[in-house]
Amino acid sequence: MLPLHTRAVISGALSRPLLKVLDLAEALRGDVPHEQVAVHLDDGIDVDTGVLRDLGFAAVMRPSATGMRPDDALPVICGLSNIDVVNPGDVIRVRHDSGQLSVLYRRGANANSLFLTEQCNSRCLMCSQPPRDEDDLWRVRELLELIPLIDRDLPQLGFTGGEPTLLGPLLPELIRACKAALPRTGLHILTNGRNFADTAMADSVHEAVGCTTWAIPLYADVPSRHDHVVQAAGAFDATDNGIYNLAERGHAIEIRFVVHAQTLPRMQRFAEFIWRNMPFVSHVAFMGLEPMGFAKVNRDLLWVDPVDYGPALADAVWHLQDRGITTSIYNVPLCVLPEAAWPLARQSISDWKNIYDPACEGCSMRPRCCGFFASHGPAWRSRGIRAFRFEEAAE
Amino acid sequence: MAGRLPFAPLADFRPKEPGYQPMPFRFARIPGVDGKVLVTSEVGEFEFLDETDFRAFASGTLSPATDAYADLQGKHFLVEGDPSTPLRMVTAKYRTRKSFLKGGPALHVFVVTLRCDHSCRYCQVSRQTADQARFDMSAETAAAAIDLMFQTPSPSLTVEFQGGEPLLAFPRIRQIVEAIEERNRVDGRAITYSMTSTLHQADGEVLEFLRRHDFQLSTSLDGPETLHDANRPRPGRASHRRTLEGIGRVRAALGERSLSALTTLTRESLKHPEAIVDEYVRLGFPSVFLRPLSPFGFAAKAAQRIGYGMEEFLPFYARALAYILELNRKGVAIQEAYTGFLLSHILTPFPTGYVDLRSPTGAGLGARVYNYDGGVYASDEGRMLAEMGDHSLRLGTVHDSHADLMQSEGMQLLLATGVAEALPGCSDCAFLPYCGADPVFNMAREGDPVGHRPTNAHCVKHTGLFRILFRYLAEADPHVMRTFTSWVTQRPVQRLPDAEAA
Structure with missing residues (x-):
């Protein structure tokens, strides 16, 4: 798994922290304004940086070079601790003072998400990204700079957080920025939907209709259990109203359900609840627990070995799929699921989640399996983990 | 850090004040389904309740900690606190059905x-x-x-x-x-x-x-x-x-x-x-x-x-x-x-x-x-x-x-007698949400568009059919349920048959 950060040596004064890294040929094509481009030069390529300066480029990147050359006429980013982190097409942020180089957009990654805010109005028992109440408006300003630098052929871009609706009018502004810069890109926005109970908020995102899927978690068919999971009284009603408000305005909605000990008792009823009350949703995703953040704190409250919930999960997903609602399972390895559930188990959408256990060595189902979260440990290991022999997989 | 704050237990999210409001419901006992009462809602959701749970539910004393309570709440048979959100969902379901x-x-x-x-x-x-x-x-x-x-x-x-x-x-x-x-x-x-x-x-x-x-x-x-x-x-x-x-x-x-x-x-x-x-x-x-x-x-x-x-x-x-x-x-x-x-x-x-x-x-x-x-x-x-x-x-x-x-007289006759929710014998029938009014049939059989329910052939037929079907639904044999599902979705059920027992 490729990290998103590395260290670099920066020589000269960069005019801006956000840069699109392009190889020479693409840089010269002029799709990106030159003043936002760092020209990526492989070792051995000899280019007169004076010409690049005259063309208006912002910087040169020589990943493995140790320093600036005497004749360099542009700021140079070099000496990357890990030269694999950055590749042409990526958008990077360079911190001049610390030399920290971060990849904000990675060309060719199977999922790219924008992180909108650390703030959240829920406090889910299993939150993998515990919220922080900090003023992070700088993120939005940075994203507004980043969005025009993203490749225009990107099929899908995620918004994640934190709770993006807490940004108020800045959320529609980000959506507008994406529509303007990336007209062919679908948006996938994670939100708890509570703020859309306010019709003014629901009205404010009208530009998202047709290009956006709102991914909204719902953890039960009854208020008390959902409210407990998200640790917020009244959240279930607010989310239901938010979903209805969005649906009435023509938005596409995905429902997300995380399977753990606090949601399992209502899982089957939850599936019927969606069918009866929200048959209009475009996708329902059932997800295994991510052993991160609050989930670690609440491990004993949450842990169920997936082997033990597999049959119930198969019932729930087929209940919806057989009624015409597209349904998926994420983050549960195939070996702990009953075979009945396999056709709906997807590989994880994020590169960083596809990690395999030593026991997976030689498993012939690996190409189809989601593997594990990077951060899993023995406390989170199912007793069902095993490798499939080739003959089993062939059946 | 926020993580240091304690997490509140499930009981804290149940209503502080005891008591719930039942939504309109109808009920029936199905021959062959012993010890259970079928309850149906205005929008056609149903639940089989144990006799004791049913009596507790009807008398307003069902405990919020029971599964039956959650089952009924999830299907909007009962509401607690501010009912506006469940009512919104019920009205959406009603509009959809009609x-x-x-x-x-x-x-x-x-x-x-x-x-x-x-x-x-x-x-x-x-x-x-x-x-x-x-x-x-x-x-x-x-x-x-x-x-x-x-x-x-x-x-x-x-x-x-x-x-x-x-x-x-x-x-x-x-x-x-x-x-x-x-x-x-x-x-x-x-x-x-x-x-x-x-x-x-x-x-x-x-x-x-x-x-x-x-x-x-x-x-x-x-x-x-x-x-x-x-x-x-x-x-x-x-x-x-x-x-x-x-x-x-x-x-x-x-x-x-x-x-x-x-x-x-x-x-x-x-x-x-x-x-x-x-x-x-x-x-x-x-x-x-x-x-x-x-x-x-x-x-x-x-x-x-x-x-x-x-x-x-x-x-x-x-x-x-x-x-x-x-x-x-x-x-x-x-x-x-x-x-x-x-x-x-x-x-x-x-x-x-x-x-x-x-x-x-x-x-x-x-x-x-x-x-x-x-x-x-x-x-x-x-x-x-x-x-x-x-x-x-x-x-x-x-x-x-x-x-x-x-606006013809014929339509006025049909509108006056063609709403099952308002017909004697239908208005309190558990099968009402799934049935219909047939004033034309009643006129042919009885010379009267309302019909006399105790001897009405439309009613005998449909209550009989619904009893047979709800008996199957109470038994919930996986094979039968899969067949029924394929009939209502008009497509083959994709779930593997042999996997059901797992």
């Missing part, structure tokens, strides 16, 4: 002729005659009926040809279809054509026409040859053979999916549920529609010979359904069409396109019939009633306007 009302009549039946070459003992209306002028629809009547159809606001229209044997008036059918196509070039409705026919007259030119306009065809097949020919006599006999030939020609020309069949059950039919089902399987039909005799026309006169009571029909149905489910268990995909409609009402949040079991009634609101003589009726049965001498459901003529017809 959404068939939105567009006005969508099914438009053109009775192009009463002539027929059969003389079926149970037939309501057909005539054997050579006198075309007397029993065929005129070109002028057809043109006026088309105009009237386009006055209804429904974005999708089904044009159904009925008779008699409609193909005896094929030139009229062609005129009507071509005129509708011409008109629809500017009108832009989604139009489906269908026809009920013996298919005996369906040959080259006719088949090509039906194929070009993508007709959905329905034919009568009463079962094996002996039974079919006994029910459906014609000069020279051989109705069964000629029907099979017609089925073959239609399938070859229009494809398998374009044709369905339905069976009318006589007293004799009731002895042969398995043989009737087997005949449909043998002929490759995915569906059989087991229809009891309707109490109209000749059927009423012949009731003594071929008729029977619903208490005789129900055991037949139970046996036929059990046999059909057994076949499905063995991998033979055959469904009973009427069961499919009833189960759709029970197991889905959506209405069906079936107009004969709705509340408010489908007569006049979902369907309209243009008779050969220019009379406009609220339903097929309405014009049959007229053939019996009762003209109360004649809404007017094809020369009236849509607005006139919808």
Whole structure:
């Protein structure tokens, strides 16, 4: 798994922290304004940086070079601790003072998400990204700079957080920025939907209709259990109203359900609840627990070995799929699921989640399996983990 | 850091004040389902409760910590605190279930002729005659009926040809279809054509026409040859053979999916549920529609010979359904069409396109019939009633306007008596959300559109059917449930059968 950060040596004064890294040929094509481009030069390529300066480029990147050359006429980013982190097409942020180089957009990654805010109005028992109440408006300003630098052929871009609706009018502004810069890109926005109970908020995102899927978690068919999971009284009603408000305005909605000990008792009823009350949703995703953040704190409250919930999960997903609602399972390895559930188990959408256990060595189902979260440990290991022999997989 | 704050336990999210409000519900005890009470909601959700839970729920003392409480809350049988959010969901479900009302009549039946070459003992209306002028629809009547159809606001229209044997008036059918196509070039409705026919007259030119306009065809097949020919006599006999030939020609020309069949059950039919089902399987039909005799026309006169009571029909149905489910268990995909409609009402949040079991009634609101003589009726049965001498459901003529017809005395009668929620005996019935009002049937049987529920055949039939189905739903055998699901979704259930036991 490729990290998103590395260290670099920066020589000269960069005019801006956000840069699109392009190889020479693409840089010269002029799709990106030159003043936002760092020209990526492989070792051995000899280019007169004076010409690049005259063309208006912002910087040169020589990943493995140790320093600036005497004749360099542009700021140079070099000496990357890990030269694999950055590749042409990526958008990077360079911190001049610390030399920290971060990849904000990675060309060719199977999922790219924008992180909108650390703030959240829920406090889910299993939150993998515990919220922080900090003023992070700088993120939005940075994203507004980043969005025009993203490749225009990107099929899908995620918004994640934190709770993006807490940004108020800045959320529609980000959506507008994406529509303007990336007209062919679908948006996938994670939100708890509570703020859309306010019709003014629901009205404010009208530009998202047709290009956006709102991914909204719902953890039960009854208020008390959902409210407990998200640790917020009244959240279930607010989310239901938010979903209805969005649906009435023509938005596409995905429902997300995380399977753990606090949601399992209502899982089957939850599936019927969606069918009866929200048959209009475009996708329902059932997800295994991510052993991160609050989930670690609440491990004993949450842990169920997936082997033990597999049959119930198969019932729930087929209940919806057989009624015409597209349904998926994420983050549960195939070996702990009953075979009945396999056709709906997807590989994880994020590169960083596809990690395999030593026991997976030689498993012939690996190409189809989601593997594990990077951060899993023995406390989170199912007793069902095993490798499939080739003959089993062939059946 | 926020993580240091303690997390609140589940009990903290239950209401501080005890007490809940029950939403309107109805209940029934199902024969064969011991110790359980069926409760149904206004929007058709249902739950089987233990007697003790049921009594506690009804008396307002069910504990919030029980599963039964959550089960009932999740289905909006009870609400706690501010009810506005569950009420919003309930109203959305109610609007969805009754959404068939939105567009006005969508099914438009053109009775192009009463002539027929059969003389079926149970037939309501057909005539054997050579006198075309007397029993065929005129070109002028057809043109006026088309105009009237386009006055209804429904974005999708089904044009159904009925008779008699409609193909005896094929030139009229062609005129009507071509005129509708011409008109629809500017009108832009989604139009489906269908026809009920013996298919005996369906040959080259006719088949090509039906194929070009993508007709959905329905034919009568009463079962094996002996039974079919006994029910459906014609000069020279051989109705069964000629029907099979017609089925073959239609399938070859229009494809398998374009044709369905339905069976009318006589007293004799009731002895042969398995043989009737087997005949449909043998002929490759995915569906059989087991229809009891309707109490109209000749059927009423012949009731003594071929008729029977619903208490005789129900055991037949139970046996036929059990046999059909057994076949499905063995991998033979055959469904009973009427069961499919009833189960759709029970197991889905959506209405069906079936107009004969709705509340408010489908007569006049979902369907309209243009008779050969220019009379406009609220339903097929309405014009049959007229053939019996009762003209109360004649809404007017094809020369009236849509607005006139919808305000006619006939419609006012239907609206006053066609809402099951307001009918004595229906308003508190547990099966109400899945059933419908049938004032036309009641008029034919009882001479009164409301009907007397304790002896009402529509009620005996449907309560009987619902009891049989809810017994299956209470048992919840995985195979049966999978079969039922495939019937209501009209697609094969994809879940692997052998995986269910896991």
